[in-house]
Amino acid sequence: MKDLIEGRVWTLGRDMDTDQIISGKYLTIIDPQELKKHVLEIGLPEFAAGARPGDILIADENFGSGSSREHAPAALKAAGIGAIVADSFARIFYRNSINLGIPTIEARGVRALFEMGDTARIEMRAGRITNLRTNRSITFPPIPHHLLDLLEAGGLVEKVKVELAQRKAAAGTPRA
Amino acid sequence: MNSGNGGMTLAEKILARASGLDHVASGQIIEGSVDLAMMHEQGAQTVAPFHQMGAEKVWDRDRVVIAIDHWVPASTEGAAVLHRILRKFATEVDLPHFYDVGNHGICHQILAEHGWVVPGDLAVGTDSHTNMLGAMGAVAAGIGPTEMAAVLALGRLWLKVPSTLRIRVKGHLGPGVVAKDLVLRALGEVKTTGATYKSVEWTGPTIERLSMPERFTICNMTTEMGAKCGLVAPDEKTFEYLRTIAKHPMHPVYADADATYERTIDIDVDGMPPMVACPYSPDNVRPLTDVVNEHIHVDQAFLGSCTNARIEDIREGAAILRGHKVHPGTRFIVSPASTSIYEQCLQEGLIELYTEAGAVFTNSSCSACFGGNMGIIAPDEVCASSSNRNFPGRMGPKEGRIYLMSPAATVAAAIRGEIADPREFA
Numbered sequence: 001m002k003d004l005i006e007g008r009v010w011t012l013g014r015d016m017d018t019d020q021i022i023s024g025k026y027l028t029i030i031d032p033q034e035l036k037k038h039v040l041e042i043g044l045p046e047f048a049a050g051a052r053p054g055d056i057l058i059a060d061e062n063f064g065s066g067s068s069r070e071h072a073p074a075a076l077k078a079a080g081i082g083a084i085v086a087d088s089f090a091r092i093f094y095r096n097s098i099n100l101g102i103p104t105i106e107a108r109g110v111r112a113l114f115e116m117g118d119t120a121r122i123e124m125r126a127g128r129i130t131n132l133r134t135n136r137s138i139t140f141p142p143i144p145h146h147l148l149d150l151l152e153a154g155g156l157v158e159k160v161k162v163e164l165a166q167r168k169a170a171a172g173t174p175r176a
Numbered sequence: 177m178n179s180g181n182g183g184m185t186l187a188e189k190i191l192a193r194a195s196g197l198d199h200v201a202s203g204q205i206i207e208g209s210v211d212l213a214m215m216h217e218q219g220a221q222t223v224a225p226f227h228q229m230g231a232e233k234v235w236d237r238d239r240v241v242i243a244i245d246h247w248v249p250a251s252t253e254g255a256a257v258l259h260r261i262l263r264k265f266a267t268e269v270d271l272p273h274f275y276d277v278g279n280h281g282i283c284h285q286i287l288a289e290h291g292w293v294v295p296g297d298l299a300v301g302t303d304s305h306t307n308m309l310g311a312m313g314a315v316a317a318g319i320g321p322t323e324m325a326a327v328l329a330l331g332r333l334w335l336k337v338p339s340t341l342r343i344r345v346k347g348h349l350g351p352g353v354v355a356k357d358l359v360l361r362a363l364g365e366v367k368t369t370g371a372t373y374k375s376v377e378w379t380g381p382t383i384e385r386l387s388m389p390e391r392f393t394i395c396n397m398t399t400e401m402g403a404k405c406g407l408v409a410p411d412e413k414t415f416e417y418l419r420t421i422a423k424h425p426m427h428p429v430y431a432d433a434d435a436t437y438e439r440t441i442d443i444d445v446d447g448m449p450p451m452v453a454c455p456y457s458p459d460n461v462r463p464l465t466d467v468v469n470e471h472i473h474v475d476q477a478f479l480g481s482c483t484n485a486r487i488e489d490i491r492e493g494a495a496i497l498r499g500h501k502v503h504p505g506t507r508f509i510v511s512p513a514s515t516s517i518y519e520q521c522l523q524e525g526l527i528e529l530y531t532e533a534g535a536v537f538t539n540s541s542c543s544a545c546f547g548g549n550m551g552i553i554a555p556d557e558v559c560a561s562s563s564n565r566n567f568p569g570r571m572g573p574k575e576g577r578i579y580l581m582s583p584a585a586t587v588a589a590a591i592r593g594e595i596a597d598p599r600e601f602a
Contacts, residue, residue: 015368015457019567020574024548028247028254030221042569062369065402066567067546068304070221070320091373091404092304096320146205146334160229160326168230 001151005103005122007056007082009114014060016043018093021072032078039075053080056120060111064093073097083122085110085129098147101155107140183432185340186407187375190315190429194298202339209332212292213324214241214301216283220258221321223265226328234269235331241292242266243275243283247549248541281514281540284308284482288392289514291421295410295428300327305482305564307399311391313410313428338375338404339438345382347446352599355390356484356582359397360451364461365441372402377431382445383408388417389486396483397564400458450598453580456568464585468597474560476553477590480511481545481563484583487520489562493587494526496601502534503593509551510535511543547571560589
């Protein structure tokens with residue numbers, strides 16, 4: 001996980017539910033590269049074609065509400081999103097997004113700080129996000145340790161992989 | 177975060193047990209042992225991360241259920257592939273509890289009917305409406321497929337102990353007013369973010385009087401409040417429901433008398449009319465009596481979904497439909513929540529009743545609820561639905577308008593061809 005994340009901003013409104021991020025008709029697609037063609041098709045139709053690696057999503061309250069579909073953060077990750085920052089997140093989306101290793105940050109008041117196309121700088125450990133156009137910034141509460149660990153590991157798959165390997169190694173060690 | 181050793185809420189009690197601790201408080205991060213893990217089609221996305229993690233076997237094959245429901249039978253090649261991946265995985269890692277085509281149903285209903293979740297359990301599923309099983313007096317929460325891979329490998333997951341929103345309900349539901357109306361009314365007050373990350377605990381004399389199916393409905397839609405879980409304390413009804421079907425021993429727990437609630441909402445349902453959630457949010461709730469005056473034409477009515485497609489719901493609809501026909505300008509789709517409910521409908525003559533009235537009675541599945549299988553609406557159409565979500569694009573096009581209501585109100589709309597008050601058919 002990078003401590004300093006910078007990128008071009010896409011803004012989104014409140015209650016951006018998972019149907020608007022990846023709608024039901026695409027749920028049989030599990031290849032993220034295919035999914036990204038349809039990402040935010042309802043919520044922000046110009047995003048899929050216009051997104052560049054490293055772009056940052058800045059949303060209002062309740063981002064990712066609705067279903068448990070991991071297709072939503074997986075499609076955003078495939079689109080190259082560098083971070084998702086919102087005034088607040090729905091809980092399953094938040095977990096899914098962190099599990100996939102996407103820097104996912106809850107920062108009250110962040111939406112009001114940005115306009116479409118601005119550049120954002122996020123200092124993960126310091127807990128600060130700055131609009132480099134206006135030079136205004138706000139702070140956010142530190143990301144809890146267990147989540148930082150997950151992001152450091154590169155997501156849940158990598159973290160569990162290490163744990164299972166350690167377990168296997170311990171089981172294979174002959175007793176003295 | 178709560179501090180000290182004050183009383184615990186129902187969710188805190190369950191999570192204390194799941195984490196092997198005497199006491200937990202809201203805000204605390206715990207590692208919880210999972211009593212039941214459920215996957216539907218989204219579980220196909222669990223397979224790759226499970227292997228990538230280096231996992232070889234599942235922690236406990238008798239605590240894992242696979243229940244396909246979104247595309248049953250498979251309606252596209254993509255869906256067929258998802259089913260295939262799951263069947264192959266189930267064989268490979270030895271998961272015998274697979275509810276496949278012919279023995280299928282909506283995953284949450286399968287868990288309920290077969291007694292897979294019991295009081296005191298910590299259950300997780302790859303579907304957001306897993307909250308429904310909280311009606312057993314359990315913490316039941318939705319998770320994503322990668323997280324499910326970790327659960328299958330380890331049998332546990334991290335959880336932040338949620339604070340609790342208590343919804344205390346008193347009064348009697350009037351004729352034609354049901355549990356769905358109660359949960360819609362509560363949603364109108366709590367809103368879609370009012371319980372985000374929280375546990376919702378339903379209490380009070382009205383809740384105690386509700387049947388298990390009614391409790392399923394009100395816990396199911398705590399998801400729309402943003403809640404991690406929604407619970408009803410177990411009682412004689414719970415024990416009776418599970419008496420012959422419980423798959424593992426019950427370990428009921430109860431909230432302490434001095435439990436700390438972040439917030440309590442009091443609802444008195446005496447005199448409450450039927451409710452309806454208007455587009456495009458489940459919290460955009462108005463009394464049905466107001467909406468009826470707008471004479472909103474209904475192109476499609478849908479009686480289905482994990483929220484309201486149990487035998488009781490279909491009977492409730494039948495009581496209204498008897499002697500009437502579906503309006504010529506309206507399509508009416510009925511999709512029971514499980515195959516056993518379908519069979520029950522068959523035995524009771526309900527399939528005949530619905531189809532003779534002009535409805536299409538489908539096999540069990542999530543059906544029109546999620547806009548990815550059957551029952552898609554056109555952009556300028558309106559659907560009256562007993563389901564749980566009316567977001568833009570939920571039934572296909574983003575302009576489609578969905579009104580959420582009780583099963584009875586859904587049938588009333590199918591008969592009138594516009595949003596109607598079911599009490600007029602009494």
